[in-house]
Amino acid sequence: MNELDNVPDFVIFLGRFHPLLVHLPIGVLIIGILMYFLAKKEKFQHLIKSVPFVLALGAISAVFTCVLGYLLSCQGGYDNDTLFNHKWLGIGVTVISILAYYSSVWVKTKKNNLVNSIIMVVIFIGLGFTGHLGGNLTHGSTYLTQYAPNPIRAVVGLPPKAEARLAVTVLDSADLYLDVVQPLIANKCISCHNTDKLKGNLLLTSHANMLKGGENGPSIVAGNLKESELFNRITLPQHHKDFMPPEGKRPFSDEDVKLIEFWILNGAKPNGLLANLELEDEQIELFENFLGLKGTKSNSLNAVVNPADSTVISALRAKGFKIKTISNTSNLLGVTVPYGENKAAKHIKDLLSIKKQIVFLSLNSLNIKDEDLKTIGQLELLTKLNLHSNFSISSQGISYLTKLQNLESLNIYNTQVDNEALKTIANLKRLKRLYVWNTKMTQDKVEVFKNANKRLIVSYGVSAL
Structure with a gap:
């Protein structure tokens, strides 16, 4: 059954004027509050005479807004707890607005600055909370805080923002x-x-x-x-x-x-x-x-990325990685490890700190293991990967590279990779060159694979990337 079936159309018709009217009492009451506090300064004292009228207008419009809000709530479709709190806060603000008017004109209280000031502050705070809950009903509870920086999210008790998905470049x-x-x-x-x-x-x-x-x-x-x-x-x-x-x-x-x-x-x-x-x-x-990829030639080398943090780059270089931008006009990076710089093998996971920039990666003779390829498999912009002479790498490690859909060149020369890896390699749709000499792959299986993937050049000789 539809939510609206048991509610007269005219009720819903009137209720839907609530969003149209709701800003009137908010604006009027805030103006009244500002006028009241400004009137405490000598140059604005004349404003105090207009405060009762403004508060009266705000209170009357708040009453109509509450009635229309109730009618709108009859159509259903709102979170019950949020609706309950919004409704009663709105009624509370309306009642206090009426009291504020009477306090501003009644001879016994109109000159009582403490009472009137407290009432004004309560109205202002009430408007804030009521409006926030109304926004939650309309746009969802995360609308206001969705894009807030993490320090603000921490103050209001929200978890840190989830890491944004890497922009699609291919x-x-x-x-x-x-x-x-x-x-x-x-x-x-x-x-x-x-x-x-x-x-x-x-x-x-x-x-x-x-x-x-x-x-x-x-x-x-x-x-x-x-x-x-x-x-x-x-x-x-x-x-x-x-x-x-x-x-x-x-x-x-x-x-x-x-x-x-x-x-x-x-x-x-x-x-x-x-x-x-x-x-x-x-x-x-x-x-x-x-x-937004039209005209990009679907190549990660055309990706526009932010520059990597210079502090992070310095730290990685200290750990044995050689890092350069691929051109003078790009923030994309090529990462290599000089021969004999074995300490870098312990820090493969640190490459994730620049995963949005790395497109070339050469780990020649670094003695990395299958587990390390779980990390490398997260560097989704990679177009060239050299795993040459890493004797511990097997087909199990290659299976972790399935997300490298930008990969165009893969060198697994002098590793323990066997025919089982061909299943993973077949899913690397952009792969153009594969270097397999001195692996456990058999030539007959490689030939069958090569014939089934005409786009791919398979090299049996030693060839650097």
Whole structure:
């Protein structure tokens, strides 16, 4: 049953004037408070005569706002605790505003500065808390603090901001849900379907809740557009009463709809790289346009990144890493380890501090192990990786490199890697050169692999990157 079915239309009609009127008492009462305190200065004493009128206007408009707010709450779809607190704080501010008016005109209290000053401060604080809760009901409880710096988040008891996803610079490294669908839903839908404002009992703040759906059933059904209520709503004619998002908010564009359609038809998964999906030319163009990759030639060497922290670079150099920018006009980095600089092997994890800048990495003869490749597998902008003469590396270590979808050159010469690694290497869609001499790979398997991957040049000889 729809939330609005048991509420007369006229009640909802009147209630929806609440957002229109709510700013009037806030503004008027704040002006009254400012005038009251300014009047304490000699040059502004004349303002005190206008304070009772302003407070009266604020109190009257607050009464009407409370009534309309109550009517609006009848439509439901709000978090009960937040609504309860917002409603009673609003009523409290209204009652105190009325008292403030009477205190400003009653002969026994109008000259009592302490009483009137306390009342003004209470109104001001009450307006702040009431307005904040009203904003939570409209936009969600994280709206005000979502982009706050960590010191402020700590003061209000929130955890530090989650680390932002690495900007997509190559189409293959984009995650269909995390980089495309989730931002679309967050931008168009979350303001009405969050933990504080639950229209249609539908929560869209996570993949699991999206699949769960609301009062009309699952909002997304993997592989089935017809049964996916969210898709149906965003593709209705815009004048339809069930079209989403509602009037006044920017609808999904035709391109946005195609992206969501592609996601649903490909399983509506919570994660998954575009590199693992078959894309037609039209779809490639669609994703490149959305991700801002058009004209970048889908190459991480074209990525624009912030410079690495100079203190971090100095520390890494002290640990044995040789670090240079790849050109005079780029902040991207190439990292190598000079032969014999074995102490660097203990500090592989420290490379994560510049993972957003590294595109070349050469660890020739460093004696790193399979476990170290778990760290290297997180350097997603890598285009060249040299693991030459690291005798402890096996196919297990290579399996940790699946996220290196920008990798164009891989040197595993003189390692313990065998044929099993070919399964992982086959998924490195941009790989152009592979150096496998003196490994445990057999030539017949390598030849079969090479014939199946015409794009790839496989070298059996010694060749540096």
